[in-house]
Amino acid sequence: MLRYGQTVFTICIMCQLLGMNCNTPTDIVFSFTGFATRGGLTDEHKDGWGIAFFEGSGVRLFVDHQSAVDSPVAELIKRYPIKSRNVIAHIRKATQGQVSLENCHPFVRECWGRYWVFAHNGDLKEFAPVLDGSFQPVGNTDSERAFCYLLQRMRRHFGEQLPSVQQLAQFMHEITAEIASYGTFNMMLSNGEALFTHCSTKLYYIVRQHPFTTAALTDEDVAVDFSQLTTPADKVAIIVTEPLTTNESWTQCASGQMLVFVDGDVLPLSLPGATA
Amino acid sequence: MLRYGQTVFTICIMCQLLGMNCNTPTDIVFSFTGFATRGGLTDEHKDGWGIAFFEGSGVRLFVDHQSAVDSPVAELIKRYPIKSRNVIAHIRKATQGQVSLENCHPFVRECWGRYWVFAHNGDLKEFAPVLDGSFQPVGNTDSERAFCYLLQRMRRHFGEQLPSVQQLAQFMHEITAEIASYGTFNMMLSNGEALFTHCSTKLYYIVRQHPFTTAALTDEDVAVDFSQLTTPADKVAIIVTEPLTTNESWTQCASGQMLVFVDGDVLPLSLPGATA
Numbered sequence: 284m285l286r287y288g289q290t291v292f293t294i295c296i297m298c299q300l301l302g303m304n305c306n307t308p309t310d311i312v313f314s315f316t317g318f319a320t321r322g323g324l325t326d327e328h329k330d331g332w333g334i335a336f337f338e339g340s341g342v343r344l345f346v347d348h349q350s351a352v353d354s355p356v357a358e359l360i361k362r363y364p365i366k367s368r369n370v371i372a373h374i375r376k377a378t379q380g381q382v383s384l385e386n387c388h389p390f391v392r393e394c395w396g397r398y399w400v401f402a403h404n405g406d407l408k409e410f411a412p413v414l415d416g417s418f419q420p421v422g423n424t425d426s427e428r429a430f431c432y433l434l435q436r437m438r439r440h441f442g443e444q445l446p447s448v449q450q451l452a453q454f455m456h457e458i459t460a461e462i463a464s465y466g467t468f469n470m471m472l473s474n475g476e477a478l479f480t481h482c483s484t485k486l487y488y489i490v491r492q493h494p495f496t497t498a499a500l501t502d503e504d505v506a507v508d509f510s511q512l513t514t515p516a517d518k519v520a521i522i523v524t525e526p527l528t529t530n531e532s533w534t535q536c537a538s539g540q541m542l543v544f545v546d547g548d549v550l551p552l553s554l555p556g557a558t559a
Numbered sequence: 560m561l562r563y564g565q566t567v568f569t570i571c572i573m574c575q576l577l578g579m580n581c582n583t584p585t586d587i588v589f590s591f592t593g594f595a596t597r598g599g600l601t602d603e604h605k606d607g608w609g610i611a612f613f614e615g616s617g618v619r620l621f622v623d624h625q626s627a628v629d630s631p632v633a634e635l636i637k638r639y640p641i642k643s644r645n646v647i648a649h650i651r652k653a654t655q656g657q658v659s660l661e662n663c664h665p666f667v668r669e670c671w672g673r674y675w676v677f678a679h680n681g682d683l684k685e686f687a688p689v690l691d692g693s694f695q696p697v698g699n700t701d702s703e704r705a706f707c708y709l710l711q712r713m714r715r716h717f718g719e720q721l722p723s724v725q726q727l728a729q730f731m732h733e734i735t736a737e738i739a740s741y742g743t744f745n746m747m748l749s750n751g752e753a754l755f756t757h758c759s760t761k762l763y764y765i766v767r768q769h770p771f772t773t774a775a776l777t778d779e780d781v782a783v784d785f786s787q788l789t790t791p792a793d794k795v796a797i798i799v800t801e802p803l804t805t806n807e808s809w810t811q812c813a814s815g816q817m818l819v820f821v822d823g824d825v826l827p828l829s830l831p832g833a834t835a
Contacts, residue, residue, distance in 0.1 A: 340697050341660025344620055355639045363631045384617025393668060396695035416719050417693065419672035421616050443692050 298388070298404045300486075301372040302471040302522040304478040304544035309519050310364035311336075311372075313507045317500035317527045318372060319357050331387040332357065334372035335400040336365050337475035342398045346387040369473045373402040385422035389471075390430050392418055394438055395445035397474045401430040404524050405467025405483055426470075429462050433472070448477045452543045452552050455479055459541055469524060478544040480522055482536035488522040489533050490548055498528040518547030574664070574680045576762075577648040578747040578798040580754040580820035585795050586640035587612075587648075589783045593776035593803045594648060595633050607663040608633065610648035611676040612641050613751035618674045622663040645749045649678040661698035665747075666706050668694055670714055671721035673750045677706040680800050681743025681759055702746075705738050709748070724753045724826065728819045731755055732830045735817055745800060754820040756798055758812035764798040765809050766824055774804040794823030 301318045303311050315334065332354065333346035343365060347354045373388035388402035403426035410425055417438060418431035436458050437451070446454075455472075459481040462468050469486050472479045480486055491498075493516070495509035513519075522544065526533040536542060543550040577594045579587050591610065608630065609622035619641060623630045649664035664678040679702035686701055693714060694707035712734050713727070722730075731748075735757040738744050745762050748755045756762055767774075769792070771785035789795075798820065802809040812818060819826040 338660040341622070341663070343622060343660065346617070346619060355635060359631060359635050384614040384619065387617070391667075393695060393697060395692075396697055398697055416671075416714075419669060421669060421672055421674055438692075 298376055298524075299374045300402055300404050300469060300471055300522070300524045301370075301527075302473070302478050302480065302544075303367070303370040303519065304473070304522075304547055305368045305517070305519045306546040306548075307514075307517055308338075308366035308368055309517070310366050311370050312361060312364050313498070313500070313505070314521055314527055315372060316361050316505060317503055318374065318523070319361065320503050330375045330382045331384075332372070332374040333387045333389050333402070334360060334370065335389040335391060336367040337369040337398070337400070337473065338365070338367055340397060340475055342391055342400060342475070344389065344391055344400075346384060346389075348382050348384050348387055369400075369475050369478055371400050371402050371471045371473055371478070373404075383422065386424050386427075388426060390427050392430070392434055394418075394434050395443075397445065399434060399472065399474050401433075401470065401472045402426070403429060404469040404485075407462065407465040407468065410462065410465040425466075429468070429470070430472075432462070433458055448543060448545060448550065449552070451477070452479065452541070452550070456541050456552075460539065463539065471522065476545070477550070478520075478522070480536070480542045480544070482540045482542075483538060485524050486522060486536040486540075487524070487526050487533040488520055488536065488542070488544075488549075489531055491519045491521065491531075492517065492547070497530070499530050501527055501529050520544045520547050520549070574652055574800075575650045576678055576680050576745060576747055576798070576800045577646075577803075578749070578754050578756065578820075579643070579646040579795065580749070580798075580823055581644045581793070581795045582822040582824075583790075583793055584614075584642035584644055585793070586642050587646050588637060588640050589774070589776070589781070590797055590803055591648060592637050592781060593779055594650065594799070595637065596779050606651045606658045607660075608648070608650040609663045609665050609678070610636060610646065611665040611667060612643040613645040613674070613676070613749065614641070614643055616673060616751055618667055618676060618751070620665065620667055620676075622660060622665075624658050624660050624663055645676075645751050645754055647676050647678050647747045647749055647754070649680075659698065662700050662703075664700075664702060666703050668706070668710055670694075670710050671719075673721065675710060675748065675750050677709075677746065677748045678702070679705060680745040680761075683738065683741040683744065686738065686741040701742075705744070705746070706748075708738070709734055724819060724821060725828070727753070728755065728817065728826070728828050729830065732817050732828075736815065739815065747798065752821070753826070754796075754798070756812070756818045756820070758816045758818075759814055761800050762798060762812040762816075763800070763802050763809040764796055764812070764818070764820075764825075765807055767795045767797065767807075768793065768823070773806070775806050777803055777805050796820045796823050796825070
């Protein structure tokens with residue numbers, strides 16, 4: 284058994300999260316453009332960033348410890364529309380510890396023959412769970428430790444078979460509440476099928492669907508008319524720590540609320556505080 | 560217990576591998592330029608490609624199922640010198656099965672709190688080991704299955720503590736020979752400290768060191784004078800399935816030979832067929 288209680292872990296109070304879950308592969312160029320601007324230009328989140336795109340069961344992960352506004356990789360993503368049904372992005376402001384690639388979110392692990400992608404905003408104090416070695420942090424963030432603990436608990440609980448999204452959500456609701464008792468735990472997790480979120484202090488979402496309108500970015504002088512880019516059947520959920528647009532109505536999540544997004548919308552769950 | 564014997568797996572007979580191990584962080588722009596040209600321009604390896612760079616204990620992984628000559632991500636890597644001490648790249652020619660992101664090498668898993676990166680050239684016939692679920696393939700290649708099996712065997716054998724490179728090499732020599740008995744198993748594996756290779760049919764390497772000379776690419780009309788870019792202390796080992804340059808002397812590995820590269824050179828090992 285391994286115990287990480289002695290190590291100094293880095294925490295990520297001031298980070299920003301962006302998630303997207305859709306019913307059809309969609310590019311995130313518009314939302315990422317506004318989001319990436321926060322990485323060193325319109326605010327102080329300049330200690331690295333990362334974005335993970337599911338493509339089928341595969342994942343493209345881009346991480347960089349340069350600020351998102353200076354990063355040639357971020358520039359590529361703004362120009363090259365990768366279409367995905369599940370995306371998680373993160374911009375980091377390190378409040379403790381070094382800025383290094385292994386500490387950049389999102390983190391990726393394989394479990395049940397699927398990739399799992401995780402990113403966290405917040406800090407967990409004295410969170411030193413016993414890890415059995417099945418999933419171990421590579422870097423030294425409280426976030427990666429929480430991710431490893433979450434996967435370890437899930438695999439121990441469900442055994443060898445991937446459970447349904449409903450079963451996962453029910454169990455994850457317990458574990459996220461347990462982890463959140465150590466501090467702030469705004470998080471996003473996806474296995475390419477569903478996108479799970481937990482809100483401690485700040486998380487907002489919007490479901491863009493027919494009739495689509497024009498959205499204007501808060502951080503850049505850019506607007507897009509989604510009705511020109513979509514079909515009436517499209518549904519796209521965007522989840523963020525701070526609203527990205529000025530003229531759309533974002534729903535704020537409650538503290539302790541867990542949400543699960545599938546096919547671009549909130550999945551009804553019979554959990555306290557977990558319905559939309 | 561999970562058994563994969565019933566599934567149709569894709570195999571990768573015609574792929575190309577490129578590895579780099581150095582004693583100082585070095586960019587791979589020159590070698591990758593020649594290598595990427597093979598992805599759809601000078602030969603038929605056009606079914607995706609990937610490259611993984613260690614940076615400290617972190618990994619940057621770029622995978623794409625477009626051919627490397629058409630890929631905007633490959634273009635980025637040729638222009639943006641990412642410095643690394645351990646790199647593994649792969650260009651895929653699928654001989655069976657679909658072209659999809661989850662089947663692109665290199666594959667990455669975490670074990671003992673480190674990332675492990677793996678790529679394979681060859682095919683394994685009726686290779687259906689029992690996997691206990693600790694590492695499972697996401698895609699359907701014989702290569703990813705071999706990688707999962709290798710990690711499973713290593714973790715079972717060594718338990719909770721990361722063994723030394725010598726211990727790893729000794730055990731891996733047994734396992735690679737076992738896997739190679741199922742077919743062609745030219746492979747590269749790195750944990751960011753060492754780069755392990757196994758040759759079944761074709762693998763060549765060169766150690767570039769003082770006095771550095773000019774190297775000319777086989778696949779493109781490009782040459783570079785390394786003496787202008789290096790210090791006398793630098794050592795860079797390049798390992799490939801086909802020599803990349805016309806005017807350097809590449810050492811061909813023997814069939815069944817395992818090599819371990821550390822700090823840009825071959826590590827002496829007391830294994831049959833494993834010394835340089």
